[in-house]
Amino acid sequence: MQHVDGNALAGPFADFFSFDVTTATARCNGCGSVGELARAMVYRSGAGTVVRCSTCDHVLATLVETGDRAWISLSGVSAIEVRRG
Amino acid sequence: MSEVSTPGATATPAASAALRAVPRSGWHVATVAAARRETPNASRLELEVDGWPGNAAGQHLDVRLTAPDGYTATRSYSIASSGPGTRVTLAVDKLPDGEVSPYLVDEVRAGDMLEVHGPLGAFFVWAPVAETGDARPVQLIAGGSGVVPLFAMAQAHGDADDPVPFRLLYSARTPDDVYFAGELQRLVGASAPFRLDLVYTRRAPEGWRAPAARITRETLEAAVFPAAEQPRVYVCGSTGFVERVADWLVELGHDPRSIRTERYGGT
Numbered sequence: 001m002q003h004v005d006g007n008a009l010a011g012p013f014a015d016f017f018s019f020d021v022t023t024a025t026a027r028c029n030g031c032g033s034v035g036e037l038a039r040a041m042v043y044r045s046g047a048g049t050v051v052r053c054s055t056c057d058h059v060l061a062t063l064v065e066t067g068d069r070a071w072i073s074l075s076g077v078s079a080i081e082v083r084r085g
Numbered sequence: 086m087s088e089v090s091t092p093g094a095t096a097t098p099a100a101s102a103a104l105r106a107v108p109r110s111g112w113h114v115a116t117v118a119a120a121r122r123e124t125p126n127a128s129r130l131e132l133e134v135d136g137w138p139g140n141a142a143g144q145h146l147d148v149r150l151t152a153p154d155g156y157t158a159t160r161s162y163s164i165a166s167s168g169p170g171t172r173v174t175l176a177v178d179k180l181p182d183g184e185v186s187p188y189l190v191d192e193v194r195a196g197d198m199l200e201v202h203g204p205l206g207a208f209f210v211w212a213p214v215a216e217t218g219d220a221r222p223v224q225l226i227a228g229g230s231g232v233v234p235l236f237a238m239a240q241a242h243g244d245a246d247d248p249v250p251f252r253l254l255y256s257a258r259t260p261d262d263v264y265f266a267g268e269l270q271r272l273v274g275a276s277a278p279f280r281l282d283l284v285y286t287r288r289a290p291e292g293w294r295a296p297a298a299r300i301t302r303e304t305l306e307a308a309v310f311p312a313a314e315q316p317r318v319y320v321c322g323s324t325g326f327v328e329r330v331a332d333w334l335v336e337l338g339h340d341p342r343s344i345r346t347e348r349y350g351g352t
Binding site for chain 2 (some may be wrong): 002003004005006007009010011013020022023036038039068
C-alpha cells in the first residue's frame with residue numbers, strides 16, 4: 001500500500017486538536033528521532049489512518065473513525081512540541 | 086535556520102508570525118462558481134466557499150461527498166489560489182477508479198454544492214519574505230498534478246512582487262497536460278524573479294531542446310538551484326516521483342531539513 005506524508009493528517013486530526021498537527025514536532029518512541037509530523041509517513045485506508053516514523057518505520061499514531069466515534073492512539077510518540085504563536 | 090526543532094526550543098519570531106497568519110480550519114459549504122477543463126484529464130473548479138477565512142499558498146482542503154445511503158468519501162486537494170477572500174481555485178486530476186475525482190472532473194457543474202474542510206496544513210506553505218524574513222531562494226519541483234500547490238506559491242510570489250529568486254521544475258506528460266500554462270508563462274515575464282523549466286516525459290513540443298524523458302538526477306541537477314545557494318525546496322507529486330527527487334536532492338548535497346514534500350499517493 002502506497003503511503004503519503006503527514007501533510008494529509010491536517011484534515012483528519014483538525015477535528016480533535018486545536019493546533020495544526022503538521023507543524024507540531026513529535027519524538028518517536030522507537031528511535032528517538034524528532035521531526036515535524038508533516039514528515040511522517042501516512043497510510044490511509046477504509047480501516048483508518050496509520051502514521052509511521054520516516055526514520056525507523058515505528059507506528060507513531062493511529063486514527064480510526066466511524067460515523068459517531070473516533071479512536072486516536074499516540075502510543076508511539078513520547079512527546080509533541082506545539083508552537084504557540 | 087533549522088526547520089527541525091528539539092523539545093524545549095522556542096520558535097523564532099518569524100516562524101511564530103507565519104503560524105499566526107494561518108487561519109483555523111473548519112467545515113464549509115462550497116458552491117461551484119465555474120468548472121472547466123484544465124487539461125484532457127483534469128478540471129479547474131472555482132469555488133465560492135461560505136465563511137472561508139482565506140488561505141496561505143500551498144495549503145489544501147478536504148472534499149467530502151455523501152451518497153444518499155450515508156456513505157461518505159473524503160479526499161484532499163491542493164488549493165491553486167491563496168490570500169484573503171472566499172473564492173478558492175482547485176485543479177483536480179481524474180484518477181482511474183477514483184471515488185471522488187471522476188465526479189469532480191466529469192460531473193460537477195456551476196451551482197453544485199460541496200462540503201469542504203479547510204484551509205489545512207501549515208507545513209507545505211510559502212509566504213513572502215516581507216512576512217517570514219526568509220530570503221533564501223525557492224526551488225519548486227512538480228510532477229504532474231503536483232504542480233497545483235506550487236503554482237499557488239509561484240502566483241503568490243508574483244502577486245507580492247517578492248524579490249526572492251524562484252524556480253519551478255515541472256515534469257508533465259505532454260504539452261497538453263501542463264496545468265496553468267498561460268498563467269505560468271505570464272509569471273515568467275513578470276517582475277518577480279521566476280524561472281520555469283518544463284520537462285516532458287511522453288511527448289515534447291515540435292523542436293523542443295530535449296527528447297521526451299523522465300527527470301534524471303542529471304537533468305535535476307542542471308535545472309535546480311545548487312545546494313551551495315541553500316535553497317528552500319518544495320517537491321509535490323506522486324509518491325514515487327517525490328521519493329526519487331528527494332533522494333537525489335540529498336545526494337546532490339541539499340539539506341534534508343530544507344526540503345519539504347507533499348506526496349499524493351499512486352501514479
